[in-house]
Amino acid sequence: MANRKVSRRTVPISLAGVVVSTMGVVVPQSLMAADSLQDALKASTTKLSLRPRYEKVEQEGAGISEAATILSRLTFTTGNFYDVSAVLEFDDVTSMKSVDYDDGSFAGPGPAIIDPEGTEVNQAYLSYSGLDSTDFRWGRQRIVLDNQRFVGGVAWRQNEQTYDALSVTNTSFGGLSMFYAHVTDVNRIFGEGNDDSYPAARRGDHREDTNLLNLNYKFEGIGALSAYYYDIENESAAALSSVTYGVRFAGDTKFDSFSLGYELEYADQEDSANNPNSYSADYSLIGVSGTISNFTLGFAMETLGADADAGVGFTTSLATLHMFQGWADQFLVTPGAGVEDSYVTFKAGLPWGMNFVAVFHSFESAEDIAVGSSDYGTEIDAALTKKFENGATLQLKYADFSGEDDGLTPNDVEKVWITATYAI
Secondary structure, eight states: OOOOOBOSOOOOBOSSSBEETTTTEEOOGGGOOHHHHHHHHHTOEEEEEEEEEEEEEEETTTEEEEEEEEEEEEEEEOOOBTTEEEEEEEEEEEESSOOOSBOSSSOOSSSBOOOOOEEEEEEEEEEEOOSTTEEEEEEEEOOOOTTSSSBOOOTTSSSOOEEEEEEEEEEEETTEEEEEEEEEEEEOTTOTTOOTTSOGGGOSEEEEEEEEEEEEEEETTTEEEEEEEEEEOBSSOGGGOEEEEEEEEEEEEEETTEEEEEEEEEEEEEEOTTOSOOOEEEEEEEEEEEEETTEEEEEEEEEEOEETTTTEEOOOTBSOGGGSSOTTOTTSSOOTTOEEEEEEEEEEEETTTEEEEEEEEEEEOSSOOSSSOSEEEEEEEEEEEEEOTTSOEEEEEEEEEEEOSSSSSOOOEEEEEEEEEEEO
């Protein structure tokens, strides 16, 4: 087993005075009344969740990597005390075999499987709900917006992405939800062990001066309309600094036994702040699906454009990237000519609490390519998930990407996962 890396993210907590050292937040002891504090502690909850996983990756020209890891998560949530509550969550990722592959922190041979070992604070925040229909959060927290295409938690990986931020959510106006966050640090999937001595792309933390604004209005029985403005200033990786604004509409309409789903989205992006590149690119998504009984068939096209002159593609640096452009993760960085993903999705609800998903992707460049093929390749994804009565799940998941043999597109890669989850 590889050497364990214990995070330097420490969050001292005392029952007399909650201290969140990562954000410098202190609630003095003098503000607390013993009886009310006792009630808040009685209302507290503790949850333990476990997620063991086996992952195998076989990549053309790189060989084979196999990982067997387990994520253990302990979450403590207090009751309210003067409208203030706290969440403290610890994660531990342990490898159950020798780490003889590239896990993101150890540059071993073979294809990368980015699930580094380590113990760290995943969340640690104070929440204030004293204003009507408004929630303030200060500290390390999850931020998940819309479908996570632009801002998400990368919860698929064993080491989740969370944010050091001050955020506020307001739902005072009917179906309108307003969210704003100022982010000072992004705690990435590479783990705290990857300090500033690592290349920027593999650092565990990216220091930021980022502002996220998202407005979401729900139309009953139709769907939700979002408008967003994401001003990302990445002080650790300047090329990821950008300003993105856009709109998204997604929902479904039911017609007796048939349901029609749809999603439309457009965004525009350009460089900002300290970015050394000068570029402008756009994003679009159009999709439609139909559901009858337990079966769904969908068609969609997602395009991440590029600035052909600058050779820079549209970037979504805070996204849960694994959810998009195929599970083989061959387009985590948008090519300089952009990428157009046309895909077909089939879903089926099966007996015995099982669900099946299959997706076929066809990738090509969004802009003309002077040398080589504009076709990037194709991918087949499939997953079979079983949910048990006690809440546990077991999933078998597969991805097979076939690239063009032109030396310019990603090599062929095949991935298999077996994942279980259980919470107590």
